[in-house]
Amino acid sequence: MGDKYGQLSLEERCQIARLQAEGCSLRKIAAALDRSPSTISREIARNRGNHVGYKVTYAQEQAKARRWSGSRLEREPELRRAVTDGLRAGWSPEQVAGRLAREQGRKIISYESIYRFIYAQIARTKDYRWRHYLPQGKSKRGFRGRRGGSAAKLIEGRISVAERPPAAADRNSPGHWEADLMLFSRYGQAILTVHERTSRLLLAKRPRNKAANRIGHQLLRLFASMPAHLRKTLTFDNGTEFARHHLLHQLGIQTFFCDPYSPWQKGGIENAIGRMRRFIPRKTDLAMLPKREFNALLRAYNSTPRKCLDFKTPAETFSELLHFECESTSPLARGRAGERMCSLIRTFGCARRRGRAGA
Numbered sequence: 001m002g003d004k005y006g007q008l009s010l011e012e013r014c015q016i017a018r019l020q021a022e023g024c025s026l027r028k029i030a031a032a033l034d035r036s037p038s039t040i041s042r043e044i045a046r047n048r049g050n051h052v053g054y055k056v057t058y059a060q061e062q063a064k065a066r067r068w069s070g071s072r073l074e075r076e077p078e079l080r081r082a083v084t085d086g087l088r089a090g091w092s093p094e095q096v097a098g099r100l101a102r103e104q105g106r107k108i109i110s111y112e113s114i115y116r117f118i119y120a121q122i123a124r125t126k127d128y129r130w131r132h133y134l135p136q137g138k139s140k141r142g143f144r145g146r147r148g149g150s151a152a153k154l155i156e157g158r159i160s161v162a163e164r165p166p167a168a169a170d171r172n173s174p175g176h177w178e179a180d181l182m183l184f185s186r187y188g189q190a191i192l193t194v195h196e197r198t199s200r201l202l203l204a205k206r207p208r209n210k211a212a213n214r215i216g217h218q219l220l221r222l223f224a225s226m227p228a229h230l231r232k233t234l235t236f237d238n239g240t241e242f243a244r245h246h247l248l249h250q251l252g253i254q255t256f257f258c259d260p261y262s263p264w265q266k267g268g269i270e271n272a273i274g275r276m277r278r279f280i281p282r283k284t285d286l287a288m289l290p291k292r293e294f295n296a297l298l299r300a301y302n303s304t305p306r307k308c309l310d311f312k313t314p315a316e317t318f319s320e321l322l323h324f325e326c327e328s329t330s331p332l333a334r335g336r337a338g339e340r341m342c343s344l345i346r347t348f349g350c351a352r353r354r355g356r357a358g359a
Contacts, residue, residue: 079108090301
């Protein structure tokens with residue numbers, strides 16, 4: 001008991017076959033080999049033939065065939081290159097596996113195999129930089145507790161998310177958005193992010209500060225460039241930076257707020273911010289992040305295939321939604337919507353194709 005387990009040898013398998021043929025019980029065989037009865041039981045059950053019973057040669061061949069011979073990513077350089085290229089681009093193992101399957105028309109590799117490969121590299125090389133290939137490289141996990149009370153009572157005209165239209169609750173109707181601030185260690189630095197629930201498209205701005213008036217006008221300018229059918233509702237948390245939410249009412253946007261301490265009620269934007277943290281961690285100094293690099297990171301997010309979109313990208317899905325909606329409206333509406341939306345797409349670099357989707 002407590003000794004490190006070792007694989008059964010050919011000699012031990014010969015003894016098992018001989019003692020079993022003599023009618024010995026599993027416990028007697030185990031005692032003779034100084035092995036546990038469960039080891040003997042598992043060996044016989046796994047390596048016996050359906051018609052020939054437990055034979056030494058057959059058992060040895062079965063055990064050898066079952067033994068892991070290394071990851072496919074170790075043996076196939078081209079597949080490894082394709083996988084690591086996707087991981088470097090910020091895709092999760094599941095997104096890499098799903099996109100490869102979509103492009104090839106068949107399953108190429110499972111995401112579990114990719115995870116096992118990464119963890120095996122960490123264990124073998126002790127190089128913890130490999131963890132940066134994974135979606136979230138956090139060193140600690142768990143609940144961090146709450147500080148202070150909720151600011152919900154300070155927001156005038158606040159309407160609970162419970163009163164949000166049913167169409168906004170599912171993800172089949174475009175035009176329903178979530179918003180939040182992505183905060184950083186340096187005081188006053190933040191990124192304003194908005195997330196479209198159907199396409200999972202992420203748009204972002206870097207305000208000079210997080211004063212409610214500035215945030216309200218940033219959102220107003222952002223949504224003013226969108227066609228009316230793509231700006232229906234917007235859901236916030238209870239941060240006082242969103243106190244000027246009523247500015248959006250002039251665009252016909254309904255605004256709603258999560259319950260206190262219930263960030264999962266706007267889980268889309270929470271997930272998006274978590275993904276962006278991989279490239280823009282909390283310790284980042286936004287003043288040192290060039291605009292071109294910031295836009296490139298946003299493009300990378302919107303060009304990442306998502307399982308929930310059948311491994312299409314948010315940019316592809318949003319472009320299809322825009323194209324469908326514009327085709328279903330009048331020629332005048334198509335022209336105006338297309339012009340405004342193409343301007344938005346150029347600003348955020350959020351589409352890789354259909355650059356003139358609404359034109």
